[in-house]
Amino acid sequence: MSVETAKILPLRDGAGTKPKIVAKNVQKYFGNVLAMEDISCTINEREFVAIIGPSGCGKSTFLYLIAGFEKASQGELLINNELVVGPGPDRGVVFQEFVLFPWLTVLRNATLGLDIKGVPRQEAEERARKWLRLTGLSGFENAYPSSLSGGMKQRVAIARALSYDPEVLLLDEPFGALDVQTKNYMIQDLQNLWVEANRTIVMITHSVSEAVQLADRVLILSSRPSRIIADVAIKLPHPRDLRDPQVRRYEDEVTALLSAEVDKAMKRERQTFAGRS
Numbered sequence: 631m632s633v634e635t636a637k638i639l640p641l642r643d644g645a646g647t648k649p650k651i652v653a654k655n656v657q658k659y660f661g662n663v664l665a666m667e668d669i670s671c672t673i674n675e676r677e678f679v680a681i682i683g684p685s686g687c688g689k690s691t692f693l694y695l696i697a698g699f700e701k702a703s704q705g706e707l708l709i710n711n712e713l714v715v716g717p718g719p720d721r722g723v724v725f726q727e728f729v730l731f732p733w734l735t736v737l738r739n740a741t742l743g744l745d746i747k748g749v750p751r752q753e754a755e756e757r758a759r760k761w762l763r764l765t766g767l768s769g770f771e772n773a774y775p776s777s778l779s780g781g782m783k784q785r786v787a788i789a790r791a792l793s794y795d796p797e798v799l800l801l802d803e804p805f806g807a808l809d810v811q812t813k814n815y816m817i818q819d820l821q822n823l824w825v826e827a828n829r830t831i832v833m834i835t836h837s838v839s840e841a842v843q844l845a846d847r848v849l850i851l852s853s854r855p856s857r858i859i860a861d862v863a864i865k866l867p868h869p870r871d872l873r874d875p876q877v878r879r880y881e882d883e884v885t886a887l888l889s890a891e892v893d894k895a896m897k898r899e900r901q902t903f904a905g906r907s
């Protein structure tokens with residue numbers, strides 16, 4: 631996003647109190663492997679929630695359950711008080727790998743969901759152009775993905791998800807494939823973009839600093855089979871700077887909670903490995 635765009639954005643008015651996503655005792659098995667033991671939580675409308683946890687604990691599985699790509703083995707997942715039975719236009723998903731079609735221009739990639747939905751060409755382009763502008767891609771509408779940097783490709787993927795006008799934006803490690811510098815720019819951008827988008831956002835991340843910079847709440851998952859072991863509210867205004875001592879205090883708090891869990895997961899893994907050899 632350009633500096634100019636960032637400046638004119640209004641301040642975010644905070645999360646609402648109406649539940650948007652509700653998980654009730656969600657359990658997930660893959661075959662006979664229990665990936666998720668018992669997840670219950672409520673994510674309110676316009677909240678930005680980050681989900682963090684040891685590797686392989688079930689973060690993506692939880693996101694895919696919300697997206698409707700996976701079905702819960704037990705329990706219920708509700709959006710707007712309705713049971714999730716599959717993917718829907720009310721949810722937009724952005725993956726770690728920039729899923730763009732190389733033979734389509736930036737604009738065509740951004741309008742793809744709208745084209746499938748049957749939105750008239752002109753309206754689809756207007757909607758996509760708005761989000762391309764807000765993600766700093768004005769002037770690149772006719773470029774092809776091969777000519778874009780990783781950060782720009784991810785912006786196209788975010789613009790495409792937002793053009794669809796979803797109520798919920800699901801981000802699966804959106805900065806995972808980016809270099810540190812680009813990632814830092816994207817985090818700043820996302821803080822501003824979120825003000826404009828005013829959507830409920832759920833983001834999976836491995837990075838504590840990303841989580842505390844962006845989220846209203848950080849849900850920390852246990853090692854597999856996952857449970858929520860902590861729900862940390864980050865009560866600081868946006869945009870947040872990692873050098874701010876208050877942000878650092880939250881970073882330390884989440885890191886301490888997560889480290890204990892990662893230690894447990896590592897010990898368990900070593901014991902399993904020792905038992906096999």
Ligand SMILES: Nc1ncnc2c1ncn2[C@@H]1O[C@H](COP(=O)(O)OP(=O)(O)OP(=O)(O)O)[C@@H](O)[C@H]1O
Nearest residue numbers: 660663665683684685686687688689690691692854
């Ligand atoms: N489709 C599947 N079939 C079988 N097992 C699966 C499937 N998807 C996930 N799993 C298993 O469920 C567990 C949770 O996986 P998931 O990818 O959700 O974890 P994660 O926390 O997102 O991992 P990472 O931090 O490495 O990205 C893992 O043990 C994984 O191997």
